[in-house]
Amino acid sequence: PPPNPPQxxxxxxxxxxxxxxxxxxxxxxxxxxxxxxxxxxxTDFSSTPIQSLLSHRNTSSIVxxxxxxxxxxxxxxxTAHRVLVVEDTPDPHSHSHHHHSPPPPDSHKxxxxxxxxxxxxxxxxxxxFLDNVxxxxxxxxxxxxxxKFTLPITTPVHVAFQKLLDEHLSAVPVTSVxxxxxxxxNLSASDIRGIxxxxxxxxxxxxxEKFFLKFRHSLRPPVTCSLNNWLVVAITKMVLFGIHRxxxxxxxxxxxxxxxxxxxxxxxxxxxxxxxxxxxQQNDEENKNNEKE
Numbered sequence: 001p002p003p004n005p006p007q008x009x010x011x012x013x014x015x016x017x018x019x020x021x022x023x024x025x026x027x028x029x030x031x032x033x034x035x036x037x038x039x040x041x042x043t044d045f046s047s048t049p050i051q052s053l054l055s056h057r058n059t060s061s062i063v064x065x066x067x068x069x070x071x072x073x074x075x076x077x078x079t080a081h082r083v084l085v086v087e088d089t090p091d092p093h094s095h096s097h098h099h100h101s102p103p104p105p106d107s108h109k110x111x112x113x114x115x116x117x118x119x120x121x122x123x124x125x126x127x128x129f130l131d132n133v134x135x136x137x138x139x140x141x142x143x144x145x146x147x148k149f150t151l152p153i154t155t156p157v158h159v160a161f162q163k164l165l166d167e168h169l170s171a172v173p174v175t176s177v178x179x180x181x182x183x184x185x186n187l188s189a190s191d192i193r194g195i196x197x198x199x200x201x202x203x204x205x206x207x208x209e210k211f212f213l214k215f216r217h218s219l220r221p222p223v224t225c226s227l228n229n230w231l232v233v234a235i236t237k238m239v240l241f242g243i244h245r246x247x248x249x250x251x252x253x254x255x256x257x258x259x260x261x262x263x264x265x266x267x268x269x270x271x272x273x274x275x276x277x278x279x280x281q282q283n284d285e286e287n288k289n290n291e292k293e
Contacts, residue, residue: 144257
């Protein structure tokens, strides 16, 4: 792994300020009880046919071909978590096929998936790509995004997940009880994995602290960095710890910003030299091909 480079001097404090607020859950009047989630609900939920989930999708899968340039993949992955890669369509005029033979029926056969994690690992293992991109302090980039709000560790789990849904977020920092509000753990959509199987629905009425201690056996201190760290440090931590985000804290352990894979890929895409118009045209061609398929 690339060494932790010497850190530059502290930058203006204006970049470390945060307008995040502590969410108490009082805004949701219907979040007072979770008694309706009994074992019968758990059984019904677990037996839900997956076909019923397809009707709730409001976006189509992103498909690229194996010869698609990396910059086009970056264009997709700055907003999507993964893209499906299919075989290139055989050229009917190619000498490798008879002119009168139809293309094989599996000409668009899926051959793999590229995820945001794959791009971050590519950067990590080929850090010479990062010379002019990631060897800069986070404070000098637009990668870190201010944290909108935090949740005290006494927040009921179902209230926390409702807040994630309302704000269209995948994770939220959980802090000690104000006024100290130090970062203690990270609650994400993956924490609900196993609901109704590994733990009962009624456990969603527990506080975040009780939920983690009972079913995750620890509060899992989140991985952090500071705005003075270089971007490559955040990339390295994502790979070494197998995480999708790194929280940015100040000297008093207050969370101020978050660095996500989406933001890193977006920054990388905009930093690369390339014809953006050409990328947009190729993206339009990809969309037309997806519609035909």
